[in-house]
Amino acid sequence: MNNNPVLQISDLYVAYGSILALHGVCMEVHKGELVSICGVNGAGKSTVLKAIAGVLKPRSGSIRFKGKEVAGYKPEQLHKMGMALVPEGREIFPSLTVEENLRIGAYGRRLDKSFAADLEDLFNLFPILKERYHQAGGLLSGGEQQMLAIARGLISKPDLLMLDEPSLGLSPALVDQIFELIIELKSRNITILLVEQNAQRALAIADRAYLFANGRVEYSGQPQELMGNVDITSVYLGHNGGDV
């Protein structure tokens, strides 16, 4: 593994008002890696992604992206630098068309010059978006909206793609599709930070994993080790680590 991670976080503290949600988190993601963050509800998974993407301002600590200190940067700046966050709950624009949603994802970063070519590539991954290109995003099914949200993240050709619970609320068949898609993105060498409560499945495809509990990194290392550790999975992931 090289010494220049795409993302390096040290001693990160994030608070909502007076309540601390992250207590000194350290983690890193290297180029081409798929890194999973697991943990129960309220562990701080979304908080860390939002802090990385600039949606939440850290109280203290360091966030280095491609070697540059970016803690406190605005989401637009980070987007331009090559970060993409696909937030929990999709958050597409329901009244805008699929095309408009995708153009927003490309905004400020390699817009138009390569938009058409990037689009063709995306349609290979998401054929449904080609069919629905001129339809309002809000008319898509839940799974299709999730695909649109991920496509919107991808169209900026991010150096770091962050996915917050992409399988949440989807039927088992669509969950399969989302995981197949993530595997395909990984095979394209896209660097991915994945938050999933579906721990078994997320760990099965991850190169490395972090387990969050109460706003701290409780464990980090090889996913196989984490899955194989009954104490950890029963205490921090509930039962057998989720979906079995």
Ligand SMILES: Nc1ncnc2c1ncn2[C@@H]1O[C@H](COP(=O)(O)OP(=O)(O)OP(=O)(O)O)[C@@H](O)[C@H]1O
């Ligand atoms: N807007 C907010 N205001 C106050 N506290 C918040 C806010 N958002 C999250 N929190 C608190 O911060 C902690 C971490 O929340 P976070 O959303 O990061 O958890 P999570 O691991 O993503 O959980 P989930 O699996 O339910 O999505 C929780 O205690 C939560 O109650």
Ligand SMILES: [Mg+2]
């Ligand atoms: Mg969350």
